[in-house]
Amino acid sequence: MRTSFPKENGESATVPKDYPNIVGELGGENEHNVKYPKRLRHRGKGKVLATIYKRPDGYRLYWRARVDGKPRSQFQDFRTYSEVKRKGDKVVADLAKGSHALALSPGQASSALVALERLQRHYEATGRRVSLSAGIEQFCDAAEKLGERTVGEAVDGYLSTVATVKRVDLAQAVEQFIAADEPRTKASDGKRAQLSAKYAYNRAIMLRRFAGTFPNTAVCDLGKPHLDTFFAALGELPSKSRNKKPATSAKSRNHHRAAVRQFLQWAVRKDYLPANHRLLEADGMRPENANTSEIEFYTAAEFKALLDAAEGPMRAMVALGGLAGLRTAELLRLTWEDTRRVEGHIEITSGKAKTRQRRLVEIVPALAQWLAPYAEFTGKIWAGHEITWQQHFCKVCEQAEYETKPGHTVTVTRKPNGLRHAFCTYHLAAHGNENATALQAGNSPQMLFGHYRGLAKKKEAEAWFAVSPAQAANVIALASAAKK
Numbered sequence: 001m002r003t004s005f006p007k008e009n010g011e012s013a014t015v016p017k018d019y020p021n022i023v024g025e026l027g028g029e030n031e032h033n034v035k036y037p038k039r040l041r042h043r044g045k046g047k048v049l050a051t052i053y054k055r056p057d058g059y060r061l062y063w064r065a066r067v068d069g070k071p072r073s074q075f076q077d078f079r080t081y082s083e084v085k086r087k088g089d090k091v092v093a094d095l096a097k098g099s100h101a102l103a104l105s106p107g108q109a110s111s112a113l114v115a116l117e118r119l120q121r122h123y124e125a126t127g128r129r130v131s132l133s134a135g136i137e138q139f140c141d142a143a144e145k146l147g148e149r150t151v152g153e154a155v156d157g158y159l160s161t162v163a164t165v166k167r168v169d170l171a172q173a174v175e176q177f178i179a180a181d182e183p184r185t186k187a188s189d190g191k192r193a194q195l196s197a198k199y200a201y202n203r204a205i206m207l208r209r210f211a212g213t214f215p216n217t218a219v220c221d222l223g224k225p226h227l228d229t230f231f232a233a234l235g236e237l238p239s240k241s242r243n244k245k246p247a248t249s250a251k252s253r254n255h256h257r258a259a260v261r262q263f264l265q266w267a268v269r270k271d272y273l274p275a276n277h278r279l280l281e282a283d284g285m286r287p288e289n290a291n292t293s294e295i296e297f298y299t300a301a302e303f304k305a306l307l308d309a310a311e312g313p314m315r316a317m318v319a320l321g322g323l324a325g326l327r328t329a330e331l332l333r334l335t336w337e338d339t340r341r342v343e344g345h346i347e348i349t350s351g352k353a354k355t356r357q358r359r360l361v362e363i364v365p366a367l368a369q370w371l372a373p374y375a376e377f378t379g380k381i382w383a384g385h386e387i388t389w390q391q392h393f394c395k396v397c398e399q400a401e402y403e404t405k406p407g408h409t410v411t412v413t414r415k416p417n418g419l420r421h422a423f424c425t426y427h428l429a430a431h432g433n434e435n436a437t438a439l440q441a442g443n444s445p446q447m448l449f450g451h452y453r454g455l456a457k458k459k460e461a462e463a464w465f466a467v468s469p470a471q472a473a474n475v476i477a478l479a480s481a482a483k484k
Contacts, residue, residue, distance in 0.1 A: 231284035325423030
């Protein structure tokens with residue numbers, strides 16, 4: 001539909017007496033000689049591309065331009081003929097060249113200029129160029145997804161949950177992690193430390209090995225290939241080369257994975273890694289199915305030989321390990337009072353249990369006889385360090401002898417964790433109930449059933465729990481010697 005100005009088309013201008021006598025310099029035309037509407041043509045095409053209309057308060061320029069492929073009417077008002085003529089000539093020239101700027105209204109053109117200036121400032125501040133069309137496209141997409149919320153609100157909400165990642169060297173970060181956990185290995189007021197010092201020591205070795213594999217690498221630069229490379233190196237086959245370290249076991253590699261996982265979680269909390277780093281999805285971080293070693297445990301004859309060779313608190317420790325099934329770490333935390341606080345039971349408090357869950361272990365008649373000489377003892381059963389305990393136990397094994405057949409004696413061979421393994425094996429064989437054994441040992445019924453079921457006969461179990469002191473007089477004498 002064409003725009004029409006009824007009272008202006010085909011009429012000459014009537015110039016008031018007091019109207020300024022302005023002469024359009026373009027084309028040498030005198031304003032008073034112009035007849036309206038004034039049709040502006042392009043010299044090369046001869047086609048009318050714009051029209052000037054006279055209005056009581058000035059002049060109006062009218063033209064048609066294509067917007068989104070469709071013709072659309074455009075107009076602009078001016079106060080003087082020279083202004084409208086100058087603009088008209090420019091419109092005609094631009095239309096002849098096919099310029100799209102003519103499709104913009106004055107307000108749209110002004111807004112476009114403001115937007116372009118803002119994009120220029122953005123480029124100067126960030127070094128990133130964004131076209132006006134790309135910026136509008138991104139804004140519209142975001143606005144449609146946000147609905148009634150503004151883009152600014154969405155950005156503020158996002159930034160409040162996202163931390164800025166700090167660039168820190170891997171080796172430096174590992175040392176910070178180790179130092180941060182150091183206070184947790186210290187016990188206060190006689191209580192159990194939050195973290196085992198032995199565990200922290202071993203974990204520090206593994207993490208320093210990890211950091212040493214990638215020198216001059218920032219934590220935020222770690223990628224899945226780094227983890228794959230590290231664990232692949234741990235799994236290399238042994239070599240005769242002196243410079244090549246032997247391969248680690250699957251169990252050891254799983255321990256390394258646990259250490260690295262804890263470090264990466266800490267790095268996220270310290271803003272050294274983004275929360276969405278996905279490093280734990282690396283192939284090298286997948287746990288391996290470690291082949292469990294064969295369960296080794298003592299026989300009743302070996303157990304009796306160990307008890308006879310031991311003296312003082314060491315004898316009580318051996319008896320508790322074999323007849324109560326306590327773990328070495330639990331034994332080292334145990335006090336004499338724990339054996340008497342609950343009648344007929346040993347109380348493993350939550351602070352002394354590996355699982356940090358309190359449990360009661362039944363004192364079988366044989367164990368009661370071995371503990372009888374220590375009825376007045378107080379304090380920790382073993383006051384020394386774990387290393388000292390292991391050294392003393394090795395000596396006991398060297399001194400413990402028993403007959404395999406008449407006239408033939410052998411020394412007891414030390415078996416890792418053999419006392420606890422023996423208790424679990426014989427207790428399950430004696431009762432045939434993994435749930436009952438789990439209550440005593442502080443383990444899961446599934447684990448006990450899978451590892452200890454069927455390793456011993458009930459008759460062997462009865463012999464194990466019947467191991468008791470040969471003569472009470474000898475036991476009392478040993479207890480007196482221990483007090484001295």
